[in-house]
Amino acid sequence: MPERVFRESTAEPRTRAVPLAHLSLELGHLYMEDFQLGPKRLGEHFAEVRIWADAVRARAARRVKRPRISTCFLIDDYFTRFSTPDEVIPTVLEEAGRAGLTIDYLARESGCAVADGVALAESVAHRLVESPPPGSYGFRPPASRTGWLTNGSRSPASPPRTDRGRTDWEPPVETAARNHSIFMDVELWSDDKNGQRVWSCSFLAAVWQLARLGLLRHLGEPVLVPREQDVAALPPDWDRLPPLIKVSATKAAFSAYRTCTLVPHHFLPVENAVRLVLDQVDVDTAALAQVAKRSADEGMPVPPEVAQRATYVFYEEPGDPIEDGKH
Amino acid sequence: MAAQTGESASTVLVCGEVRTCLLPTTQALDRRGAAQLLRLRADMYVRVSERPIMHVLSPETLTGVDCRLPASDGSRTRAVGTVIGRAALTEGRLLQTTSYFGLPAVGPDTRRPWGQYLVRPGIVEPFGMLPRKATAAGVLQGARRGELDTGTIAEGLAAQLCRHELLDRRAPFASAPTRLRWVALRTGGDRPAALTNFTLAEDGLRTVKLRLPPDVPASAAAGLCEDLALHDWLLTHVQRMLDDHPFDRADDSRSLAALRPAVTHLLHLWMPRAHVDGALAHLWDTLEAAPGFTRQWQNLVQRIRDQLTLLDLAQCRRAASSKGCEE
Structure with a gap:
């Protein structure tokens, strides 16, 4: 076929690729409660994390000679605002350093809701394609309106009446159940008394996973892109801090083929919900294809399912700081 | 054509439905409005x-769907996957909503995790072997209750768009939507694309059968069918305008009113294969040879112009005679 002479760029939009590391390793989340317990408690977290971070690195080195691993850390400024960047961030970096860890990228949790004027969480919400329970033949399920997402069919709100006029409870059903169901119903958002949408922690964490997997785009352009930040010149206000900053000299990119998240085990339900969400997001197809091709070219193809690219280590919450010489 | 990457090689049958209607608004939308x-x-x-x-x-x-496939021989094949929906607007006036999906020859006997279906958008996998011919015939006959219904999806999208706040819901003239159901059998590599059947059924239903080589994406077939449906809609409606109006008995102002919508809104829309994939544009030749879509259109346009000339002549004659009376 002869090559086309006439083209219209608005008819053929492009999707830009992002640089990709092999692994994005998350060294933790910081919430106000953790911070209030003081730097020593933070140090305990990092000391625990260090052990698992070493294990994760050792595992990566088995697969590829010189793994490109970037580390990241998430600070909550969405659910509770506490302290200021110029106070919190140096403490976090210092305590991580003391444990022998380097944090390469730091993100604000509110950046997963809105980053650089782009309503990221809302875009991802629009991309939810719910897992259809058997019998779905084309009617769109309404869950995108309710703000709840399940892995199956809920119990009927008004159970059918039995012959004796009694109403019988009917159990919910997990669509992909093996013999027995593990049914989950995840709240994605709620609206506060001012009508303002509040995204749930699990939903924002799902957006965070997609960002780390290099799968977020807005009109073909990457979003939540890291910006260089001089740690000596941090602003005194969270709103003036870019949503994602680079705080080390690493050459490894923020986004990666796979993610590994190290968190205390009370995060288990949240991360389980994250997987439920990731399993039902119709990710940008072009971005998906870019990652699949690049990883395959490097001889380490990613699993086709997005949720399978995220792994976790749930470690035991450290207790009180261990005193020197006391074991 | 992002979403179709890699899908064509594995499918043996592609099915879809296009719904074509007049955009319910007084003014045709401009570029910005259409994009919005x-x-x-x-x-x-x-x-x-x-x-x-x-x-x-x-x-x-x-x-997402998980239901039985339509089948002409009564076979009951369960299938799971995703159906693609999209909408097109031509000259801000004719709205088309399409839904389509491809089917592989065989699929696993159990439902897989939903994330695995989502990374292959537009593919619906049968449980076991696909009864290809029976499914193709079943789709063209129309889905029965509980069977995968592309019409429901296309119709739902059309209804959603027609409620948009940009539209004043006042169509410039009365019209009826048309539905075009299509199936495309994937061929071996050496057989060329072909349009093997175009049937005009009752109640605004049209059916199309195609042969599609493996390297042509399903979206291209959808695009061709949208183009066929658009021009069929134009022929149907302009023909109806001429047929329904008693030109020989009606007074001139009513005749002019009957012709005006065609001239104002429709005559400039005839542009076969303008946005059809290069690999399939030649399939129009089949319809141009018999029955001759463009031939019929030119005939209709000529009839409209002739009627307008007659009206013009009559008006001149009246003007001349009234002038004569005055003298």
């Missing part, structure tokens, strides 16, 4: 093409 209407996803581009005719194409959305 069809922005089904905030984070994705709407494809806008202005030459040789304004054609705006929405991003694709997915609907």
Whole structure:
């Protein structure tokens, strides 16, 4: 076929690729409660994390000679605002350093809701394609309106009446159940008394996973892109801090083929919900294809399912700081 | 054509339905309005093409299904996957919503995790072997209750768009939507694409059968069928305008009123294959040879122009005679 002479760029939009590391390793989340317990408690977290971070690195080195691993850390400024960047961030970096860890990228949790004027969480919400329970033949399920997402069919709100006029409870059903169901119903958002949408922690964490997997785009352009930040010149206000900053000299990119998240085990339900969400997001197809091709070219193809690219280590919450010489 | 990557090689049958209707609004939408209407996803581009005719194409959305496939022989094959939905607007006036999906020859006997279906958008997998011929015939006959219904999805999308706040819901003239159901049998590599059947059924239903080589994406077939449906809609409606109006008995002002919508809104829309994939544009030749779509259109346009000339002549004659009376 002869090559086309006439083209219209608005008819053929492009999707830009992002640089990709092999692994994005998350060294933790910081919430106000953790911070209030003081730097020593933070140090305990990092000391625990260090052990698992070493294990994760050792595992990566088995697969590829010189793994490109970037580390990241998430600070909550969405659910509770506490302290200021110029106070919190140096403490976090210092305590991580003391444990022998380097944090390469730091993100604000509110950046997963809105980053650089782009309503990221809302875009991802629009991309939810719910897992259809058997019998779905084309009617769109309404869950995108309710703000709840399940892995199956809920119990009927008004159970059918039995012959004796009694109403019988009917159990919910997990669509992909093996013999027995593990049914989950995840709240994605709620609206506060001012009508303002509040995204749930699990939903924002799902957006965070997609960002780390290099799968977020807005009109073909990457979003939540890291910006260089001089740690000596941090602003005194969270709103003036870019949503994602680079705080080390690493050459490894923020986004990666796979993610590994190290968190205390009370995060288990949240991360389980994250997987439920990731399993039902119709990710940008072009971005998906870019990652699949690049990883395959490097001889380490990613699993086709997005949720399978995220792994976790749930470690035991450290207790009180261990005193020197006391074991 | 992002969403179709890698899908064509594995499918043996592609099915879809196009719904074509007049956009219910007084003024045709301009480029901006059209792009705003069809922005089904905030984070994705709407494809806008202005030459040789304004054609705006929405991003694709997915609907999850898990149900029986329609079948002419009564076979009951369960299938799971996603159906693609999209909308197109031509010259800001004719709205088309399409849903389509491809079927592989064989699928696993159990339902897989949903994330695995989502990374192959537009593929619906049968449980076991696909009864290809019976399914193709079943789709063209129309889904029965509980069977995968592309019409429901296309109709739902049309209804959603017609409620958009940009539209005043006042169509400039009465019209009826048409439905075009299509199936495309995938051929071996050496057999060329072909249009093997176009049937005009009752109640605004049309059916099309195609043969599609493996390297032509399903979206190209959808695009061809949208183009066929658009021009069929134009022929149907302009023909109806001429047929329904008693030109020989009606007074001139009513005749003019009957012709005006065609001239104002429709005559400039005839532009076969303007936005059809190069690999399939030649399939129009089949319809041009018999029955001759463009031949019929030119005939209709000529009839309209002749009627307008007659009306003009009559008006001149009246003007001349009234002038004569005055003298």
